[in-house]
Amino acid sequence: MAEIIVVTSGKGGVGKTTTSASLACGLARRGKKTVVIDFDVGLRNLDLIMGCERRVVYDFVNVVNGEATLKQSLIKDKRFDNLHVLAASQTRDKDALTKEGVEKVLKDLVADGFEYIVCDSPAGIEKGAFLAMYFADKAVVVVNPEVSSVRDSDRILGLLDSKTRHAESGEPLPAHLLLTRYSPQRVEAGEMLSINDVEEVLGLKTLGVIPESGDVLNASNKGEPVILDLESNAGQAYDDAVARLLGDERPMRFIALEKKGFFNRLFGG
Amino acid sequence: MGLFDFLKTKKNTASIAKDRLRIIVAQERTSRGAPDYLPLLQRELLEVIKKYVNVDADAVKVDLVKEGGHDVLDISVSLQENPA
Numbered sequence: 001m002a003e004i005i006v007v008t009s010g011k012g013g014v015g016k017t018t019t020s021a022s023l024a025c026g027l028a029r030r031g032k033k034t035v036v037i038d039f040d041v042g043l044r045n046l047d048l049i050m051g052c053e054r055r056v057v058y059d060f061v062n063v064v065n066g067e068a069t070l071k072q073s074l075i076k077d078k079r080f081d082n083l084h085v086l087a088a089s090q091t092r093d094k095d096a097l098t099k100e101g102v103e104k105v106l107k108d109l110v111a112d113g114f115e116y117i118v119c120d121s122p123a124g125i126e127k128g129a130f131l132a133m134y135f136a137d138k139a140v141v142v143v144n145p146e147v148s149s150v151r152d153s154d155r156i157l158g159l160l161d162s163k164t165r166h167a168e169s170g171e172p173l174p175a176h177l178l179l180t181r182y183s184p185q186r187v188e189a190g191e192m193l194s195i196n197d198v199e200e201v202l203g204l205k206t207l208g209v210i211p212e213s214g215d216v217l218n219a220s221n222k223g224e225p226v227i228l229d230l231e232s233n234a235g236q237a238y239d240d241a242v243a244r245l246l247g248d249e250r251p252m253r254f255i256a257l258e259k260k261g262f263f264n265r266l267f268g269g
Numbered sequence: 270m271g272l273f274d275f276l277k278t279k280k281n282t283a284s285i286a287k288d289r290l291r292i293i294v295a296q297e298r299t300s301r302g303a304p305d306y307l308p309l310l311q312r313e314l315l316e317v318i319k320k321y322v323n324v325d326a327d328a329v330k331v332d333l334v335k336e337g338g339h340d341v342l343d344i345s346v347s348l349q350e351n352p353a
Contacts, residue, residue, distance in 0.1 A: 193283050
């Protein structure tokens with residue numbers, strides 16, 4: 001059975017594409033046949049984060065319009081044989097994607113034997129975001145512990161509850177939170193919303209907490225999703241999230257302040 | 270915790286954020302899924318009622334409530350205790 005996962009947030013810049021790329025890589029690394037699709041028509045970026053930007057020949061819109069076959073458009077990942085990328089088109093035509101077109105591509109991917117289809121949603125609540133979520137079986141809502149991101153996430157949760165195929169058929173779409181840019185230090189100092197705060201406000205459970213880390217920028221600079229860097233805390237946190245997505249139980253890591261030494265404590269270093 | 274940290278009084282901004290979010294999210298959730306015409310209906314009703322009675326700007330509440338099989342348009346108007 002294939003599972004369609006939408007990675008969404010409402011607000012831009014919170015880490016949707018970083019998360020989509022890492023979840024897809026993590027699923028593939030665990031042996032799942034996975035495809036990750038960029039729904040951000042006009043502002044393609046997943047290809048850069050995945051490191052395959054120079055190998056994009058045909059894109060999502062080409063497939064929908066019948067200008068290329070799915071097979072021609074899927075970019076095979078160089079690291080995992082069972083991972084593919086479908087790039088967004090750079091067209092400025094906002095109506096390039098249609099509900100019927102998207103549905104057909106998803107159906108064909110399922111028929112091709114893909115087990116996980118990760119849909120990287122654009123920011124905002126317009127057509128692209130709507131199409132990315134409409135056919136989903138599960139939603140991952142990426143949220144920063146910050147007021148505007150939390151509020152926008154709640155807007156998105158409202159849409160997931162009403163404007164998706166799942167919701168229309170009367171069963172709620174399972175949704176999880178994924179907190180990014182989390183700083184235990186600032187939470188401890190009372191300067192940042194904690195995991196519990198965000199869960200309480202949004203009424204959802206957390207799938208993963210990704211600590212604020214310079215490794216994320218380093219990873220995107222290189223075009224290697226941060227989950228591949230298992231020495232980094234962010235990479236390990238994403239790997240935990242993937243394990244939980246597959247049903248494993250894992251304690252949250254990197255969410256508590258590391259103990260400081262005596263000197264640091266004395267001088268507040 | 271430094272030796273002299275007690276000299277600094279820091280405001281806990283995270284709790285302010287949480288309180289503000291709780292209120293705005295609750296407010297936005299109540300209007301979620303409601304028909305778009307409700308706010309306008311509310312404003313116009315207020316205008317009409319104001320012609321006859323002196324009421325506050327927030328005196329009129331309009332809600333769509335589900336009751337059994339059908340929707341009920343619930344309009345409530347609260348009048349002031351000592352009308353001028």
